Amino acid sequence: MTLAARLGGAALEQAARDRLGPAEADAFLARLDQLSFDITEPLEQVYGAAAGDGGSLIAGLIMDALDAAARRPAALRMLDRRREIDPAWFQRSRMIGYVCYADRFAGSLAGLRGRLDYLAELGVSYLHLMPLLRPRAGDSDGGYAVTDYDAVDPRLGTMAELEELAADLHARGMALCIDLVLNHTAAEHPWARQAQAGDPACKDMYLIYPDRAGPDEYERTLPEVFPDNAPGSFTEVPGLGWVWTTFHRYQWDLNWASPSVLRAMLGVMLTLANRGVDVLRLDAAPFLWKRKGTDCQNQPEAHLIVQALRALTRLAAPGLLLKAEAIVGPDQLVQYVGGHDRYRPECDLAYDNQLMVMLWSTLATRDARLAGHALSRRRPVPPATAWVTYVRCHDDIGWAVTDTDAAAVGLDGYAHRRFLSEFYAGRFPGSFARGALFQDNPATGDARISGTAAALCGIEAALGAGDRAGLAAAVRRLVSLYAVAFSFGGIPLIYMGDELGIRNDHSWSRDPAQAGDNRWMHRPRMDWAAAARRHDPSALEGQVFGALAALSRARRGLLALRSGGQTEVIPTGHRSVLAFRRAHPRSAPFLSLTNFSDTAVTVDAEVIARAGLNQARLVHGTEPGTALWADRVQLPAWGFAWLAGR
Ligand code: GLC
Ligand code: GLC
Numbered sequence: 255m256t257l258a259a260r261l262g263g264a265a266l267e268q269a270a271r272d273r274l275g276p277a278e279a280d281a282f283l284a285r286l287d288q289l290s291f292d293i294t295e296p297l298e299q300v301y302g303a304a305a306g307d308g309g310s311l312i313a314g315l316i317m318d319a320l321d322a323a324a325r326r327p328a329a330l331r332m333l334d335r336r337r338e339i340d341p342a343w344f345q346r347s348r349m350i351g352y353v354c355y356a357d358r359f360a361g362s363l364a365g366l367r368g369r370l371d372y373l374a375e376l377g378v379s380y381l382h383l384m385p386l387l388r389p390r391a392g393d394s395d396g397g398y399a400v401t402d403y404d405a406v407d408p409r410l411g412t413m414a415e416l417e418e419l420a421a422d423l424h425a426r427g428m429a430l431c432i433d434l435v436l437n438h439t440a441a442e443h444p445w446a447r448q449a450q451a452g453d454p455a456c457k458d459m460y461l462i463y464p465d466r467a468g469p470d471e472y473e474r475t476l477p478e479v480f481p482d483n484a485p486g487s488f489t490e491v492p493g494l495g496w497v498w499t500t501f502h503r504y505q506w507d508l509n510w511a512s513p514s515v516l517r518a519m520l521g522v523m524l525t526l527a528n529r530g531v532d533v534l535r536l537d538a539a540p541f542l543w544k545r546k547g548t549d550c551q552n553q554p555e556a557h558l559i560v561q562a563l564r565a566l567t568r569l570a571a572p573g574l575l576l577k578a579e580a581i582v583g584p585d586q587l588v589q590y591v592g593g594h595d596r597y598r599p600e601c602d603l604a605y606d607n608q609l610m611v612m613l614w615s616t617l618a619t620r621d622a623r624l625a626g627h628a629l630s631r632r633r634p635v636p637p638a639t640a641w642v643t644y645v646r647c648h649d650d651i652g653w654a655v656t657d658t659d660a661a662a663v664g665l666d667g668y669a670h671r672r673f674l675s676e677f678y679a680g681r682f683p684g685s686f687a688r689g690a691l692f693q694d695n696p697a698t699g700d701a702r703i704s705g706t707a708a709a710l711c712g713i714e715a716a717l718g719a720g721d722r723a724g725l726a727a728a729v730r731r732l733v734s735l736y737a738v739a740f741s742f743g744g745i746p747l748i749y750m751g752d753e754l755g756i757r758n759d760h761s762w763s764r765d766p767a768q769a770g771d772n773r774w775m776h777r778p779r780m781d782w783a784a785a786a787r788r789h790d791p792s793a794l795e796g797q798v799f800g801a802l803a804a805l806s807r808a809r810r811g812l813l814a815l816r817s818g819g820q821t822e823v824i825p826t827g828h829r830s831v832l833a834f835r836r837a838h839p840r841s842a843p844f845l846s847l848t849n850f851s852d853t854a855v856t857v858d859a860e861v862i863a864r865a866g867l868n869q870a871r872l873v874h875g876t877e878p879g880t881a882l883w884a885d886r887v888q889l890p891a892w893g894f895a896w897l898a899g900r
Contacts, residue, residue, distance in 0.1 A: 266316070273324040278331070282323055285569050286316065292565035292599055296558035301513055311513050315520060319569035322524035326570060330530060333424065337573035344380075344429070344575060344602065344745065345640050345817035348810045351380035351431075353647065354750035355396075356410050359780045363411035363419050370426060372785065376753060376799075377806030380745060381423060382431040382535065384648060386410050390440040390504060393767050396648065396777070397433070398537060399440035399505050403522040413529060420530025431533035431577065432526065436519050437541045438505040441491075445518075446506050450494055459518075461498035461509050461544065463488070469496050477549055481695045483770045500541055500550075510542045510559055520566055527571035536560065536601065539578045539590065552586045560590070561600045577603035577642060583654055584608045584632060591639040599638075606641035608632070609742055611654045613645060613735050614703075614710065615670075616850045618677040618687075622832035624670075628659040629834075630823040640817030641744030645735045646710075646752060648777050650692035650702035651678070668699065675701040678710055686712030686728065688758065690772050706776040707732055708755040713794070717757070727852060729755065729794065730876060730892035733801040734848050737874075737894040740805045741812075741846045743821045743836055748802060754784050755798040808874035808896065813841035826861045831889065833857070835865040842899040843867055849889035859885040867899035 270279035286293075297305040297312055305311045326334075337343050352373055360366040363386070373381065385397025388405040397407065406413050420430045439446055448456035463469055469488040476487050479501055488496045489503040498507040508515045523534060543555035560576065567574050578590035578601040587608060592600040612625035635641055653674050657667030676682045678689040679701075689705025708714060712728030715721075732755065739746045762774030788799035809815050819838030826833045830851035836844040845865040849855045862870050872882040872895060879890030887895050 266320075269317075270320060273320060278323070282320065282569060285572060289565040289568055293562060296562040296565075296598075300511075300555050300558050300562070301516075304513055311517075315517060315566055316569065318517065318521060319524065319566055322528060322570035326528050327530075329421070329424070330528065330571070330573070333532075334571065334573040341638070342816075342818060347812055347815040348377075349379050349640075349745045349817075350377045350740075350806050350809065351382060351642065351745050351747035352376065352378040352750065353382040353384065353747055354780070355384040355648075355777065356386055358777065359750055362409075363406065363415040367419055367422050370422060370428075373428070374426065375788075376748065376803055377810065378748070379427060380429045380431060380533070380747075382533070382747065383433075385433045385435065386416070387433075387435075390442045393502070393504070393770075394440065395502055395505060395771075396773075398435050399438070399442075399502070400435050401440045401442045401444075403434075404525060416531075417529050420532075424530065429532035429575075430530065431535055432531050433537050434523065434526070434534040435537045436508070436522075437538040438499070438501065438507045441497075441504045441506050443506075450491065455514065457494075458512050459509055459515050460506050462491075462494055463496040463498075466496060469498075471546055472544065472550065475547055475549055478695070480693055481697070482693050498544070500538070507541070507544075510555070516559065516562075520563060523563065523567050523574075524570055527567060527574045532573065533575045533577050533603070535577045535579055537579050539601075540580045540582050540586070552580075552582055552589070557589060557594070557598075557600060561592075561598055564599055564601065575602040577601055578605070580604055581607050581649070581652060581654070584628060584656060584659070588633045588635060591641075592636050593633055597636045597638075602639050603642050603745065604639075605647075606643050606742070606744060607654055609641070609738070610644055610646075611651065613738060614651060614678065615653075615655060615674060616832060617711070617731060617735065618674055618685075620851045621829050622848075622850055623663045623829060624655070624659065624665065625832055626823045626825065627662050628655070629821075631659075634820060635743075635817075637818050641742070642747050643739040643742050643744040644747040644749065645732075645739050646707040646749040646776065647747075648749075648773065650704050650773055652700075652702045672699060672701075675703060678703040678705065680715070686715050686724070688712075688714040688718075690775060692772055704772045704775050706756055706758050706778065707735070707749065707752045708798075709758045709776075711735070713755050714757040717794075725794070727892055729797050729801075730890070732798060733805075733876070734850075734892055734894045736802055737805055737896070738832065738846065738848055740809050741815055741836065741844070741896060742834065743815065743819060744817055746809070750780060751778050753799050753802045754781065754788065754795040756781060756784065804874070812844060812873065812896075812898065814838045814844035814898065816841075824861060824865050826857050828855050828857060831855055831857060833861060833865070837866075844899070845870070845897040846894065847887060847889055847897070848894040849892060852891045854879070854891055854893075855889045857887045857889065862887070862897065867897055869900045870897045871900070872896070873898045 360369045388402040484502045489499040540551040543553035544550040580590045590604040653671040660667035678687045688709040689703045692702040692704045694701040711731040716724035758775045759778035762768040768774040787793040787795040790796035814836040822835045824833040875895040876893030881888045
């Protein structure tokens with residue numbers, strides 16, 4: 255029996271035909287049929303009897319999806335059709351991402367529409383805009399405390415302008431990604447306000463405890479996300495009790511055990527999809543489900559909920575993708591793209607946090623063995639999904655290096671993580687980095703790092719010291735990190751400003767809204783005067799921009815860099831060289847070699863042979879200095895080479 259039949263049979267089919275017309279109804283019902291297991295299985299596991307045939311939860315969710323399908327604009331249905339025909343649309347090598355704050359980049363959404371040529375120059379086909387839905391007034395954790403999911407932050411523009419921007423992007427073959435904060439709302443969201451006013455239905459949407467007994471029990475095993483400026487995970491709200499607040503006191507965690515939260519958030523997702531959003535970044539996805547005696551991250555129910563959300567949104571908006579923001583340990587990561595005991599479709603995309611951490615670790619140690627070991631032992635990403643590969647983002651860098659991986663290459667995990675923090679804070683003797691410690695926790699010894707990529711790579715220090723050779727080396731470090739992100743497999747993401755080598759923004763500490771949070775040092779405003787030098791090869795900006803644009807052009811022509819293929823780390827016999835091979839069933843293999851050292855290295859032909867490249871040719875590399883001879887490849891200091899077989 256089909257799900258449509260189980261859930262109302264002829265009545266649902268009739269409703270679909272009435273609302274959608276015969277052709278769209280047929281497509282909707284076919285999707286329902288195909289997704290039925292992905293909808294029912296997780297929901298029955300999380301919500302039990304309430305979800306099942308007898309309960310009305312699933313039927314209600316499907317009717318919500320049907321409503322959204324009926325409202326979906328014709329232009330977006332056409333995009334859906336194309337993406338259903340070509341489900342690998344986001345896996346192509348032409349996918350290149352850019353992430354920015356609309357206001358910091360272009361003033362507003364309207365301003366952004368005037369900057370798309372700039373993005374096109376970099377080959378961007380995927381634009382991620384940082385939180386833009388209406389936040390609370392005052393401090394909002396950079397927009398991650400939302401009071402209205404159906405309105406744009408008035409400082410940025412309107413929902414109509416967001417729709418216009420999406421249409422402009424689509425006309426250029428670009429996709430739009432925005433943040434969806436689904437773990438918590440602002441304390442000023444109407445649900446939270448009504449909860450405070452005593453409305454029992456709204457109280458049930460949050461996690462509220464009458465006294466400290468529950469919170470104390472949870473806190474025995476709960477790590478703190480912001481030990482410095484937001485200690486603890488609960489906040490006392492007069493008249494209400496203790497409210498679960500994982501992040502800041504004004505960010506109230508939602509109670510995902512309540513079906514009304516699920517239903518409300520599905521509604522939000524479907525509405526945003528109908529505005530033209532192509533990708534939803536699911537903020538803090540690992541935190542959705544809490545369980546006593548655990549760290550309340552990565553719980554099975556959090557995965558099941560995301561799986562159900564994916565299947566349900568597909569009914570109405572099959573072109574929509576979900577991207578997990580799961581900054582978790584290496585062993586927990588692949589599950590967010592569905593890599594469980596079997597493939598359970600979950601997010602289509604997830605941040606490759608581990609690759610990012612390994613890049614910075616390798617840059618500091620000039621030794622690629624830890625990266626090689628850790629990256630080669632992980633489970634491959636499911637073929638229908640992709641990583642988002644990146645060098646920097648708006649958050650701090652947390653050292654996701656396991657003790658086991660460290661020990662395998664003779665390092666002590668704790669000491670190595672501590673070294674990385676010291677190195678990037680610029681405290682380690684000889685360090686070229688100019689970052690800062692974030693949430694240094696003396697109780698656990700944990701610390702994370704803030705700072706722009708340019709500051710962490712040495713550009714800031716070299717400019718400050720007027721050191722020309724140091725600057726050239728620093729630029730190469732930055733470009734080589736990006737060369738890995740562009741070739742490792744997945745969608746590479748350029749963090750705004752990195753393409754121009756923008757340094758730390760030191761004004762944050764003077765702004766009362768930012769002073770408590772040094773992540774603002776790496777969230778600078780776009781410097782359009784610097785951008786104007788992007789075509790000048792003698793300027794820093796011209797060198798970095800030119801190199802990133804060249805990576806983007808080279809990548810687009812390489813079938814092996816499509817997602818869906820495999821990445822395999824190849825040993826080279828050189829400590830400082832990270833080598834990996836990309837293979838895609840439809841292309842000749844590809845080999846990337848990156849030298850994390852301040853002296854040149856020659857890699858011999860045996861390595862190329864081991865990677866299975868026949869008649870290898872050099873497709874791209876650091877200019878000048880990279881060369882391929884019959885029996886060896888020369889990599890300059892901090893340089894890289896991309897080779898392709900025939
Ligand atoms: C995410 C964001 C981070 C924010 C947190 C709470 O992880 O990336 O900036 O502080 O969620 O919403
Ligand atoms: C931690 C959390 C992540 C959050 C970040 C904020 O890494 O795991 O979700 O965004 O802290 O800086």
